[in-house]
Amino acid sequence: MSSHSTLDPGADRAAETRARILEAALAEFAASGLAGARTERIAAAAGVNKALLYYYFESKEKLYLAAFEMVAGRVRDSSMAVFLRDASPGEKLLRTALNHFDRILTQREFQSLMQQEMMRIHEEQGALPILVKRVFEPMHTMFQTIMREGIASGELIEADWMQIALAALGANVFYFLSAPVWRLIMRFEPFAPEALRARRTALVEFLGQAIFTDRERGAELARRVLADTPMPAGEFSTGKFPGIEVNSE
Amino acid sequence: MSSHSTLDPGADRAAETRARILEAALAEFAASGLAGARTERIAAAAGVNKALLYYYFESKEKLYLAAFEMVAGRVRDSSMAVFLRDASPGEKLLRTALNHFDRILTQREFQSLMQQEMMRIHEEQGALPILVKRVFEPMHTMFQTIMREGIASGELIEADWMQIALAALGANVFYFLSAPVWRLIMRFEPFAPEALRARRTALVEFLGQAIFTDRERGAELARRVLADTPMPAGEFSTGKFPGIEVNSE
DNA sequence: GTTATTTTACTAACTGGTTAGTTAATTTAT
DNA sequence: ATAAATTAACTAACCAGTTAGTAAAATAAC
Numbered sequence: 001m002s003s004h005s006t007l008d009p010g011a012d013r014a015a016e017t018r019a020r021i022l023e024a025a026l027a028e029f030a031a032s033g034l035a036g037a038r039t040e041r042i043a044a045a046a047g048v049n050k051a052l053l054y055y056y057f058e059s060k061e062k063l064y065l066a067a068f069e070m071v072a073g074r075v076r077d078s079s080m081a082v083f084l085r086d087a088s089p090g091e092k093l094l095r096t097a098l099n100h101f102d103r104i105l106t107q108r109e110f111q112s113l114m115q116q117e118m119m120r121i122h123e124e125q126g127a128l129p130i131l132v133k134r135v136f137e138p139m140h141t142m143f144q145t146i147m148r149e150g151i152a153s154g155e156l157i158e159a160d161w162m163q164i165a166l167a168a169l170g171a172n173v174f175y176f177l178s179a180p181v182w183r184l185i186m187r188f189e190p191f192a193p194e195a196l197r198a199r200r201t202a203l204v205e206f207l208g209q210a211i212f213t214d215r216e217r218g219a220e221l222a223r224r225v226l227a228d229t230p231m232p233a234g235e236f237s238t239g240k241f242p243g244i245e246v247n248s249e
Numbered sequence: 250m251s252s253h254s255t256l257d258p259g260a261d262r263a264a265e266t267r268a269r270i271l272e273a274a275l276a277e278f279a280a281s282g283l284a285g286a287r288t289e290r291i292a293a294a295a296g297v298n299k300a301l302l303y304y305y306f307e308s309k310e311k312l313y314l315a316a317f318e319m320v321a322g323r324v325r326d327s328s329m330a331v332f333l334r335d336a337s338p339g340e341k342l343l344r345t346a347l348n349h350f351d352r353i354l355t356q357r358e359f360q361s362l363m364q365q366e367m368m369r370i371h372e373e374q375g376a377l378p379i380l381v382k383r384v385f386e387p388m389h390t391m392f393q394t395i396m397r398e399g400i401a402s403g404e405l406i407e408a409d410w411m412q413i414a415l416a417a418l419g420a421n422v423f424y425f426l427s428a429p430v431w432r433l434i435m436r437f438e439p440f441a442p443e444a445l446r447a448r449r450t451a452l453v454e455f456l457g458q459a460i461f462t463d464r465e466r467g468a469e470l471a472r473r474v475l476a477d478t479p480m481p482a483g484e485f486s487t488g489k490f491p492g493i494e495v496n497s498e
Numbered sequence: 499g500t501t502a503t504t505t506t507a508c509t510a511a512c513t514g515g516t517t518a519g520t521t522a523a524t525t526t527a528t
Numbered sequence: 529a530t531a532a533a534t535t536a537a538c539t540a541a542c543c544a545g546t547t548a549g550t551a552a553a554a555t556a557a558c
Binding site for chain 3: 529530532538539542547552553555556
């Protein structure tokens with residue numbers, strides 16, 4: 001199983017093992033939560049002995065935090081780029097919403113961990129404070145500034161900026177969160193490529209009509225943004241996380 | 250606390266006990282999830298012996314389902330009324346969004362259970378299918394009809410009806426879901442009465458501007474709806490569920 | 499209408515499976 | 529050889545579910 005490339009520098013084989021454990025932990029924690037995750041399964045998925053988890057990370061919780069921080073870093077890096085583009089506030093907002101949608105799609109583990117973290121808030125502070133400082137605080141500042149600029153310049157409607165953010169991002173989160181319900185109600189697969197494409201399109205077109213003072217302009221911008229941002233490729237069909245094997249017991 | 254009418258026929262003291270167990274279970278499951286919930290804690294909160302849980306409900310999971318169905322019934326009953334009012338589709342929609350917000354606020358346990366159910370979808374079907382049939386299917390039909398009427402009559406903008414639903418309801422769910430993050434980012438309490446009032450208002454006003462073809466009319470309707478629907482009273486401050494004691498260990 | 503019998507509601511204490519975490523020994527790399 | 533990486537085997541705790549029993553109410557018997 002262990003596919004070490006022929007010229008292994010040896011010294012950092014440990015780093016590779018460490019990384020493999022982290023990936024396995026991420027998948028397991030995302031699929032089963034901190035409490036539901038089984039250290040034995042993480043070890044098996046990483047192809048190592050359980051005790052090695054404790055050699056590298058000293059407890060289940062520390063491992064959880066390490067995996068969470070790893071994926072959080074990725075998310076922040078992939079998200080901040082949008083804000084730096086040269087575009088009007090309204091366009092930046094459309095792009096942010098679209099990027100948010102695509103990010104949830106491609107970084108499902110992060111979304112899953114976040115949701116679980118939201119629910120165990122009352123039990124002794126967990127990963128959140130660090131996450132907020134490192135990921136959400138900077139994004140929030142950017143977002144708020146852009147929104148206010150857009151409203152001040154008259155490009156966007158005069159609504160509570162937070163309400164616009166809630167509607168734009170909430171729609172995405174809610175879509176994926178409630179996918180199992182949609183699946184049962186409407187007998188369609190929310191992760192099917194056509195469904196995803198339709199949702200992406202509807203999201204941007206809706207915002208184009210809903211939050212711009214000039215609805216014509218909003219529609220035009222929506223078209224442009226959609227045209228130059230193709231949907232990420234990948235297999236998202238079942239709603240399961242990629243990389244998680246169905247264990248046979 | 251137990252307000253048994255003075256002439257207790259004795260016969261239904263059992264029903265009272267059963268109800269007490271269900272309430273305790275609801276609180277515990279909402280706070281800790283199916284896996285995290287401790288049967289011993291439920292028993293203690295209900296003031297009975299753990300074995301009694303198995304006397305009335307034959308397993309932890311059956312107890313979970315019973316509690317879930319109980320609260321789901323309440324939610325459906327309190328929600329369907331809005332659809333039956335005599336009003337334009339647009340107005341009904343504003344009222345639905347507002348009612349949804351208030352419902353999340355007053356029936357926190359349901360929201361919590363739903364979220365947890367969404368996350369353990371891949372492990373052997375749980376409470377969802379029954380829930381969908383009994384609660385979401387009827388609500389969804391109503392919602393879709395109203396939305397289509399509003400778009401057809403020209404009252405609402407020509408957007409994907411599902412996208413409007415996602416934005417309207419998603420904003421609410423997302424607000425409460427991400428409350429812990431807002432709390433840390435903005436140093437304000439998302440469950441403080443002023444914050445809640447502001448959010449309720451912004452929600453309806455935003456929809457008034459965003460989804461009506463005639464923005465004047467939307468704003469006017471928003472004002473009317475807000476004026477005759479006061480915020481539910483109650484103590485929601487900490488984000489903890491009412492009735493859950495902080496266990497001292 | 500009192501005594502015997504059954505049923506209902508409930509509890510204390512235990513069982514067995516599960517799982518996070520440990521220890522001491524073994525292998526690999528240099 | 530010796531330090532780092534890795535494992536097999538073990539332990540302590542926890543917790544869902546069980547068992548064997550009791551007190552009291554309901555029902556039947558006489």
